[in-house]
Amino acid sequence: MKLTDKTMLITGASSGIGEAVALRASKDKCTVILSARDEEKLNKVKEEVEKNGSKAIVIPADVTKHEDIKNLFLEATRENRVLDVVFNNAGLGFIGNIWELTAEEIQTMVNVNALGMILVTKYASEVMVRQKHGHIIMTSSLAGLISLPQWAVYAATKWAITGFADSIHFELKPHNINVTTLHPGAVKTDFFAKDKANIDVKDMGDAVDAEEVADAVYQAIFTNTQKILIPKMAKNYALIYRFLPKVVQKLIEKQAKDIEYHTNVEEDEPEFSYIKCVKCDSN
Numbered sequence: 493m494k495l496t497d498k499t500m501l502i503t504g505a506s507s508g509i510g511e512a513v514a515l516r517a518s519k520d521k522c523t524v525i526l527s528a529r530d531e532e533k534l535n536k537v538k539e540e541v542e543k544n545g546s547k548a549i550v551i552p553a554d555v556t557k558h559e560d561i562k563n564l565f566l567e568a569t570r571e572n573r574v575l576d577v578v579f580n581n582a583g584l585g586f587i588g589n590i591w592e593l594t595a596e597e598i599q600t601m602v603n604v605n606a607l608g609m610i611l612v613t614k615y616a617s618e619v620m621v622r623q624k625h626g627h628i629i630m631t632s633s634l635a636g637l638i639s640l641p642q643w644a645v646y647a648a649t650k651w652a653i654t655g656f657a658d659s660i661h662f663e664l665k666p667h668n669i670n671v672t673t674l675h676p677g678a679v680k681t682d683f684f685a686k687d688k689a690n691i692d693v694k695d696m697g698d699a700v701d702a703e704e705v706a707d708a709v710y711q712a713i714f715t716n717t718q719k720i721l722i723p724k725m726a727k728n729y730a731l732i733y734r735f736l737p738k739v740v741q742k743l744i745e746k747q748a749k750d751i752e753y754h755t756n757v758e759e760d761e762p763e764f765s766y767i768k769c770v771k772c773d774s775n
């Protein structure tokens with residue numbers, strides 16, 4: 493099973509899962525089109541891809557900017573290049589109770605994870621419907637199947653992608669286009685960095701390496717799997733959650749207590765400091 497002489501466009505290719513998928517594909521002499529905002533990081537990934545003897549093309553794009561996405565697909569399909577696989581993966585998460593997240597953090601998550609991903613799929617579909625061929629893989633999350641505390645907005649964006657993918661599956665199938673959603677549990681990447689989710693990966697229990705996820709994505713291209721759940725534990729959780737949600741909810745409540753999330757409510761919303769606690773004696 494190889495992607496030799498095929499082309500894969502990857503968003504979120506500057507690090508983590510996107511980078512790992514690019515490197516996996518490069519072992520097969522697959523042309524990879526690398527996209528994200530950070531051009532310097534993308535060029536480093538390009539170097540690694542080329543070391544494996546594959547071709548890499550860097551096209552920087554911010555998926556919150558419609559013009560960038562349009563330009564990405566115009567550049568990617570130059571000289572009638574066929575896009576065999578689009579790995580639509582760019583995303584990020586700011587984690588915290590809903591009242592602690594800033595409006596900007598909420599908007600960024602919705603714009604990158606939901607709107608950006610939907611627009612990338614729109615353009616990927618436009619290309620692939622004309623080609624009468626293709627495979628679109630979208631990175632949702634285990635949080636796009638199971639609801640978690642402190643992840644509400646992130647989960648909302650990922651559930652949006654789960655539903656979106658299930659719908660376009662019907663639309664694209666007659667055009668010979670496959671649709672897959674990727675639902676990873678915790679993966680050891682920059683996702684958890686201080687300026688993003690801000691969680692110590694060691695608190696994430698069974699976090700897997702990005703390379704393991706890349707292997708699963710790669711397999712799914714050949715088996716045309718509709719949903720990739722990784723690790724195996726994620727598959728079990730999702731199944732039990734579907735039929736016995738309370739069992740999983742209890743487990744989540746127990747685990748969530750041990751994780752420290754960031755809080756910025758006082759710094760970011762000082763104008764609400766006049767609000768007093770209704771039930772506190774000191775009022």
Ligand SMILES: NC(=O)c1ccc[n+]([C@@H]2O[C@H](COP(=O)([O-])OP(=O)(O)OC[C@H]3O[C@@H](n4cnc5c(N)ncnc54)[C@H](OP(=O)(O)O)[C@@H]3O)[C@@H](O)[C@H]2O)c1
Binds near residue numbers: 508509583681
């Ligand atoms: N790590 C996990 O535990 C985990 C679990 C489930 C799902 N996921 C999902 O997996 C995907 C990849 O995340 P990762 O774990 O590999 O984290 P990562 O290493 O932080 O990678 C995120 C990628 O998204 C790109 N990105 C962020 N904002 C962007 C924007 N506005 N425009 C274009 N690209 C943007 C980043 O590149 P630039 O900063 O250079 O733009 C980077 O390449 C995300 O969709 C995430 O939600 C991750």
